[in-house]
Amino acid sequence: MKDFLLIYRADYSTYPASKPERSPEEMQALTQKWMNWVAGIAAQEKLVDRGNRLVPSGKVLKSNGSVSDGPYTEIKESIMGYSLIKAASLEEASKLAGGCPILSYDGSVEVREINAI
Template structure:
């Protein structure tokens, strides 16, 4: 088994509003997905919007964003191949709110 990092990118939740019902359903879908793939998951977390951006030796009270897009979280996924890891990541609920995932093999 190899380790893969899955980066979840999504619109900043402060700029796109969703109904409480949609948010509740989204959280339920994540819980179901985590239960389904739990044996393949080796860690990860959602990320807060609190951070520091360090660039060119300067530190600012900010996080990296492209337009309104941010990195919302990450997972470490165990799989036999990049194709298998991408297949698993392709079933996650990140896409419900216009997010997307990047899957990369971790170096040993």
């Protein structure tokens, strides 16, 4: 078994959790979707760390010395969170990543094998 990082990306301007007009019911439904999905991986004993969400605001530092606000000013999709899973292969890891709720909100999941230091 190898460890894989799942990186969730989506557009903050369209993702329901970041919309100010979201209703409590919408939020609850979204939470349930995520819980069902991540617990489905845990049920196969393949979740290493459920990971975390990221706060939208941030800073980006560059080699030219510039510091800018947020990552999302330049690119449409931002990293919204991450999880760690384990799988026998990259193919299996990608299969586990399928059904991730972010995919139903025009987001993406990047699956990367951990190259342990």
